[in-house]
Structures are given as C-alpha cells and as structure tokens.
Amino acid sequence: MNANLNAGKFMAGQTARAFIAQDGIRIPKSAVRHGHVFVVENGRARAVNVSGHAINSYYVVTDGVDTGDRIVTNPGHQLKNNAKVDQDD
Numbered sequence: 001m002n003a004n005l006n007a008g009k010f011m012a013g014q015t016a017r018a019f020i021a022q023d024g025i026r027i028p029k030s031a032v033r034h035g036h037v038f039v040v041e042n043g044r045a046r047a048v049n050v051s052g053h054a055i056n057s058y059y060v061v062t063d064g065v066d067t068g069d070r071i072v073t074n075p076g077h078q079l080k081n082n083a084k085v086d087q088d089d
Helices: none
Strands: 025-028 036-041 044-049 051-055 058-063
Touching: none
Parallel strands: none
Antiparallel strands: 025 058, 036 044, 051 058
C-alpha cells in the first residue's frame, strides 16, 4: 500500500495514523462453536449464527456479529441460549 504525502508538511518524529479496511470481524477461534457464537446482551447469552472462515487461531466473521458486540470467547458445552452470564467490564 502506498500513500501520497507531502514531506514538507511533516516534522521529524511526527506520526501518522492509517486505517485499513478488513473483510470481517476477527474473533478468537475458540468463540465459535458449531457455526455460532454467544453474544452477551443484558447479562444473558444469545446464540447467533455466524459466517466466515478460520485463519490460524482466529475466525474472521463476515456475517452474524457487529463491531462492538460482546461475545463469550470460550463457551463451555454447558452454556445454552438465554443463560445468565457474568460480565467483566
């Protein structure tokens, strides 16, 4: 990736910020169980179907969750839809 910059407008040591668009939302692979994740809303876990693909230890979600959703990163097999969950803020 290249960016056109005017070197005369930058000072030595100055920083720049760049944003790179991604194809999806990256979450830990351990959060995905049988094609769904648990999103936490009002202290309850809600099962949500997701689409995407695994890359190394992550799963790139292309549909099903939004940026800012709180998910259970390592759900146990006993976790069920609408179960009460503890929230760490």
